[in-house]
Amino acid sequence: MKSILLVLGGTLLFVASSFAADAAKPRGEVFPFVKGHYWLYDGQVKFAAEGKTTEKQITGWRSEVIDTAEAPTFKAALLKGHPHDLAWYSDETKRSDTIVILTSIGEFHEVTDAENLALTFQTLKSSGVLPDKLISPDTILFKFPPKIGDRFGDPEQVKLGARYCWAVRDVSTAKPDPAIKGAPSEKRLTIGLTFRTSPDHTNVLFVAGIGITSYTYVHHGTPGDCEMRLVECGESGAKATIPSK
Numbered sequence: 388m389k390s391i392l393l394v395l396g397g398t399l400l401f402v403a404s405s406f407a408a409d410a411a412k413p414r415g416e417v418f419p420f421v422k423g424h425y426w427l428y429d430g431q432v433k434f435a436a437e438g439k440t441t442e443k444q445i446t447g448w449r450s451e452v453i454d455t456a457e458a459p460t461f462k463a464a465l466l467k468g469h470p471h472d473l474a475w476y477s478d479e480t481k482r483s484d485t486i487v488i489l490t491s492i493g494e495f496h497e498v499t500d501a502e503n504l505a506l507t508f509q510t511l512k513s514s515g516v517l518p519d520k521l522i523s524p525d526t527i528l529f530k531f532p533p534k535i536g537d538r539f540g541d542p543e544q545v546k547l548g549a550r551y552c553w554a555v556r557d558v559s560t561a562k563p564d565p566a567i568k569g570a571p572s573e574k575r576l577t578i579g580l581t582f583r584t585s586p587d588h589t590n591v592l593f594v595a596g597i598g599i600t601s602y603t604y605v606h607h608g609t610p611g612d613c614e615m616r617l618v619e620c621g622e623s624g625a626k627a628t629i630p631s632k
Contacts, residue, residue: 401505416596417489417531418464423622425451430615432476438512445473448615449482453505456512459579460491463517465508470602471499471589473613488522493531496522530592531557532579549583556581569621570597587611 428448434441446623450468469481484504488496498521499506511517527539533555538545540552557579563570576595581588586608592601600617 405514418462422452422455425621426617427447427619428470428615429618430613432438432473432609433612435610442511445615446597448473454508454512456508458515461488461517463488463508463511465505469606470599470613470615474604474614476613480525495530496530498526507519513521526607528579528581548586553577554581563597567597567600568619569619608622
């Protein structure tokens, strides 16, 4: 399943002056990530249990920045926990590792489907070099500046249309609505993303300087859905929780 990230703020503020000027490169805040930054999500999951569809409220699902790294050509963060963990929820659901990367040409990558991501992150941090094949067209979520209609993923699939790849469905400047505890209240660049396949679809709302504010996964057959909304972010917070049965 495809997923998406969040990012930036504080000393890891990523500004255009970090790299040589180029119209395609990001301006201002991109990642809401410094080490220790966290996001808390509330929402609902839907799953099959004992032969019937079950719904459960999830409160305070936590994503946080465990470590950060930077080099002349990229900035990266290692995350523990992500809203995509809650797709296909079960009582054994745990927070996963994710690496997010912003390159000097404005590509925003998310790496999830790999083993030993924590070790991989330590390697790239110590070497200042992205390991071979860590990122590819398949790991790009979007690129700055974003434009409606942009598509990212397998190059052959992208040619066929806005399915089986990430597609930018909306770009706007807006205030978070509803307000999010700990998040900036001014208008921010807001990017709507969709990954649509025959059996499922994922919708993500990403706000520059804040991160993912909304994450929805819907399976079109057997229930495995989640619908999560960011309710709080900052530098410290409550532990991740999964409500009891």
